[in-house]
Amino acid sequence: MALPAALAADLSTLLGDGWRVDDAARDAQGGDDSRRHARPDAVALPRTRDQVIALVRACRAYGVPLVARGAGTGTTGAAVPTQGGIAVSFVRMNRILDVRAADRCAVVEPGVLNGALQAALAPHGLFWPPDPSSADSCTVGGNLATNAGGPRAVKYGATRDNVLGLVAVTGTGDLIRAGGAYTKASAGYDLTRLLVGSEGTLALIVEATLKLAPRPQAQAGLRAFYRDAASAAAAVSRLMAQPVVPAMLEFMDRRSLALLRRNGSAVPDAGAMLLVEADGSADALPDILAALGAAAEGEGLLDLDVATDGAARDRLWAARRALSPALRSIAPGKINEDVVVPVSRIPDLVAGVEALADANALTSVVFGHAGNGNLHVNLLYHPDDADETARAHAALPRVFELALALGGTLSGEHGIGLSKRDFMSRAYDPATLAAMHAIKQALDPDGILNPGKLLPPLQTKC
Template sequence: MSALVTRLREGLPGEAVLTDPDVTASYAHDMASFCPAGTPAVVVLPRTVEQVRHVLRTASELRVPVVPQGARTGLSGAANAVDGCVVLSLVRMDRILEIDPVNRVAVVEPGVVNADLSKAVAAHGLAYPPDPSSWEQCTIGGNIGTGSGGLCCVKYGVTAEYVLGLDVVLADGRLLSTGRRTAKGVAGYDLTRLFVGSEGTLGVVVRAVLALKPAPPRQLVLAAEFGSAGAAGAAVARVMAAGHTPSLLELMDATTIAAVNRLTKMGLPETTQALLLAAFDTADPAADLAAVGELCRAAGATEVVPADDEAESEMLLAARRAALPALEAVKGTTMIDDVCVPRSRLADMLDGVARIAEAHGLTIGVCAHAGDGNTHPTVCFDASDEDETRRARASFDEIMALGLELGGTITGEHGVGVLKRDWLARELGPVGLELQRSIRRTFDPLGILNPGKVL
């Protein structure tokens, strides 16, 4: 360790190399509270591309593992330290380098916070649509690493659709540029897309060229109450089949609603079994909401209430964003599933989760990006109770198995990390798994980048 720290300090300022065990321990894990994490040897906080290159060259020469990190808001353990590693925190590389309204691109460093970028481009009449629930804390580098989504993905798509080009430091310290900043471009293999969602296992993103959109009109939100989560899922199917493109279509079940009320005192309706939120940012959102309201009633909605104004709409969206923190507060520990199924199977997924919760005697709240079929069943349990912990693990696995059975995937936006490594093998199959491992070895032959994650 002494040689490692000495070498790192040769290319980094003293304050950028942290070795105090009490300090480095605070960088050991992300927000996935039930994933193992090791003890880092050192934490480094570079500010420049050359400093990142120095870290990777040093780690490569000394055969030391490197774990890249952003704001550590991830939910799969992808940013968790391994014993003896260099934690490479990129939060100080937080500059917005360029906003180009003509070409509708932004060039940013990885530590830029999602919400800060959104505010900066809004001043130019533009928008960066991907908006994870943690958008006020999470960084662009972390969003790219996990291929994150958000509430508006049903209309505007996910992070991968907005990353045009990247500068990436490879495991041996070489700097690779991928992609483009033009509206079109198909030269060579799409290495940019390969890095999106790779969770720091192929290289370290140090700069990103991101596509922007014209800022949409302010959206209005409708809340529809249902007697069952399955009925709400059926309403989603009707809305999408009718050709509507809401800017948001989100769901919270009764367990989640109650948890949000306890945490925020918002007074959401607890007499309902599911609350569906639909939003439109069109020229006439009221007319669109009225049409969706009729479809919800036809699917069995007991109450349909359009928001009166933007303030009420924002309150409803704030309630949805509070869902995961609220469920975490129920029993102190959660296992958050991230299963995405075809929209046509959403009702089956929701009903299946309810059966799993009942069979195991557990509290499992479900919130979902319903318009994408991306569900977040959240198992709430007491980690000090051995039997409840065992049942939580079993239910988590059954939920992922259900998602695959319904034609879905084990993760729609949170990534694999530590949490879902075993399940990834089941989804990919042996041929797919071997090809992905070969790709990883090509980029990182020594296996120092984020070992133990994804594959």
Template sequence: MESLLAELRAAVGAGAVLTDADVTAGYRRDMMPLAPHGQPLAVVLPSSTEQVRAVVRACAAAGTPIVPRGAGSGLSGAANAVEGCVVLVTTKMDAILEIDPDNRLAVVEPGVVNLDLRAAVEKHGLFYPPDPSSYDWCTIGGNLATNAGGLCCVKYGVTTDSVLGLEVVLADGELLRTGRRTVKGVAGYDLTKLFVGSEGTLGVITRATLALRPLPQAPSTLVATFGSTAAAGAAVSRVVAEGVVPSLMEIMDRTSIRAVEQHLRTDLNAGAALLLCQSDSGGEAARRELAAIEQACVGAGAELVYATEDLAEGRDLLTARRAVLTALEVYGAWLTDDVCVPRTRIADLITGCERIAAEVGLRVAVVGHAGDGNMHPTIVYDPSSEDEFARAQRAFDEILGLGLALGGTVTGEHGVGKVKREWLAKEIGPVGLRVHRDVKRALDPENLFNPGSMFSP
């Protein structure tokens, strides 16, 4: 492999090729402890598209697999190294190349941090909607690779809904340009959407043209508490039936509420479940939306409903929702699942998670995006205990099975990665799996890119 390493150093510079095992260990896996990972031959940090092309060509000639990686904030093992691979890290490609206010678009490199992009376009009165929970450190490239979502998906959709076009380095080193800069365009296959969510298995994204929106009004906030999860679920169903589309609608179960109260040393005055909603429509429109949501919550049996236009109060309530994972750390390590169910089955999912928690003898906290049914049951366990880790794995799989049984999907925004390969096969069936493999072989015949992610060859 010395000849390959020499080529890589020539392509990107000696300082951008890391081979020390103590250093490369930090690039072996993402935030998902269940997913397998190997020891990379090298970690390479290119700073341009041409350098990425050179790295891909060198690895292709040597028959060495490539695992593309962003900041490593993923929760599916999609960026995990395979043994002897080259981990291609795109964080040095962090330029916002263009912001076009008139056409409401931005052109960025994959290493741009999500929050940095949001802050940059806000100066032009614009808004980039996708907001994963790790938005303050995750990168756009990783968001694209996993088709990440966030708290605002109920109104603005997931990452793919904000992507106009891409530049992608293919397995032969050629550069593919997909999409366009226009609002509409239906010429040919939608190759842009093919690569968004492909988890680095089809190519390396080196540039993205992203659609922006006008900056929303400052949000108004509503919080409702419920004595039962069934009542909270009924409230969500009523809101959906009313046709109200808030900019955010989040749910927290009893376990999440208690953890946050302890962590933030506050009292949320909540019983079995809490529903948090925001409207960014502004003025009277926002008041009408929140009034309709309040009526739905009261009709479903809410114990308390409180609405506010005060930004500080709204931020505090949203901080409580975002603090759940940190709050759970006082109990042990956490393992976050990601299932999406029909919104009418949210209460059934939470109840099912309570049953699974009792069966495995571990704490399971459920939070999620009630507006689109994307739930994140989080299992808490002692990482020093092999028995608890095994029970956490069992709970993780049982929750995925529950999600499918409720008519849902095994991932709403985290991706399949290396931890849900078998579950993808169960969800899409043998014909769907065959088509996935056919697409993979057509674009990556030597299985160079991220082998073993999403599905086996």
């Protein structure tokens, strides 16, 4: 459906060369890593917050949808413009506005790349903790939209825990400010945490004040192999119960290890593996490592490796880095969902996924961030096999049902988008969903911001 001619003319004048209606630009901004794609009617590339305000107000007047975009590395279809309208790319709003080392914060625009921010912070001895696997290519705005995490979240928290303040434009075209360059506040509603993870459905973020952490002086690693997933989960509980919080705590199931062995990695035949990273001062690190090693030991431990220098740590983590490429050696099609369960229920999740895969003649691989109970469930299939593809997609709802039945939730870092939207009504009761819809209505009364994402349609009472 074509945009109203008057709106297109106004936005062309407003944005200049930041207004694109050619097929190449529209196609480039129509998809993400979910492999979904829908062409927007136009692409807007604003340079300033004033342009974003004017853009939202103009689109509200005509009822035209706006879908904010980062680098398109999301996996749930949250940035796919399924209802047409305008894709808003923040690639030109990519300035690091201020690094306030004394206040341990940085002020940035949403188009800044995560990796570029880390490089800019390094000379100050600081870093921003969120470290998704796409860190070199994803944007801070995209991290904010999905509440991205990564391995470091077990110690430092996900994106929401590392944001101090936001400036954003609501669906009414109003500029709102939440939080600021301070770490403690008890004044009003916490709009900062509300907006982080809202997937562009409540407001378009135009500036963020990020909470920074000191770069550790030293790092060391442990690699522990266990008889089964239950033994590994018990070790996770011990690791998280002692005073020293690991910087990273990753889990790989037996099928992950079997896949790595098949592809030439030197890992033993075990039921599960934990990768544990410690960080801290050079003086404290030996004691930290000893405490983590002691917690890793216990019933079901088969082998334990320790690495204190960079090259040795790289060897320990080589298996984790090799896993994603190895998945493609099984099948080119992959459904990857990041469910969360209580740590004590990790064995039940792994066993349940294995049973589900076996029942549907599929291959499953489970790995991820064990310290948070945030695991990536991979169902592998051949897209050119229609029957296998159908079985894989039919199994996906059962994965979500299993996670919820184990007292978990639908996502820990990827978000909801389109892929999990219809399961929100199983994760939340009607009253809770109604409260979420009320918030959406308050900030975006005409429903123009990323419509059709995150929230299922509101069920009205008869």
